[in-house]
Amino acid sequence: MSEHLDDHAARLHAALDGVVTSTPRLARWGRHLAAVLSDGGRLLTCGNGGSAAEAQHLTGELVGRFEGERRPLSAIALHAETSSATAIANDYGLDEMFARQVRAHARTGDVLLCLSTSGRSPNVLTAAKAAHELGVTTWSMTGREPNPLASLVDESIPVDAPSVSTVQEIHLVLVHALCAEIDAALGSAP
Numbered sequence: 001m002s003e004h005l006d007d008h009a010a011r012l013h014a015a016l017d018g019v020v021t022s023t024p025r026l027a028r029w030g031r032h033l034a035a036v037l038s039d040g041g042r043l044l045t046c047g048n049g050g051s052a053a054e055a056q057h058l059t060g061e062l063v064g065r066f067e068g069e070r071r072p073l074s075a076i077a078l079h080a081e082t083s084s085a086t087a088i089a090n091d092y093g094l095d096e097m098f099a100r101q102v103r104a105h106a107r108t109g110d111v112l113l114c115l116s117t118s119g120r121s122p123n124v125l126t127a128a129k130a131a132h133e134l135g136v137t138t139w140s141m142t143g144r145e146p147n148p149l150a151s152l153v154d155e156s157i158p159v160d161a162p163s164v165s166t167v168q169e170i171h172l173v174l175v176h177a178l179c180a181e182i183d184a185a186l187g188s189a190p
Helices: 001-038 050-063 083-090 101-106 123-133 148-152 164-186
Strands: 043-048 075-077 111-116 135-141 155-158
Touching: 001 043, 001 111, 001 135, 001 155, 001 164, 043 050, 043 101, 043 123, 050 075, 050 111, 050 164, 083 101, 101 123, 101 148, 111 123, 123 135, 123 148, 135 164, 148 155
Parallel strands: 043 075, 043 111, 111 135, 135 155
Antiparallel strands: none
């Protein structure tokens, strides 16, 4: 193995070891989301750049399927509605890009999951604030704490890693684990 790959693997192992303590929280999130989605609620997700990709990956697994067959679940990646997102950013500013969509789509009892490696993205913070105003449960996956997003949401899973790429890779692990928890709570078989 190359020195770079060895170093990267070591960072991933350390970051994974750090999120193992979040396993009960992730299991609780999965059960909660399974109940919300079964009752006709929805999951909204948001993030920028690589975090947007992770957010959209999660919604794709829920609307499609993860490892087993089940009915499609209502999940919307707010950045993926490009016409709305760009119009909102143009007319109201970038900080409102997700929040206005939260106000349009979210209902009391729904869940907003914010992904942010820094935990400082103004448009993600504004979305979390809008969700709180509507009685929406807010969660985040972030990089190192402390950060404003982790402090703002109802619950957060931070990833203590020195690089953005490592945080994003661990977020993908968490996204897949969350999908598995949801499917298990719904009784879906792989």
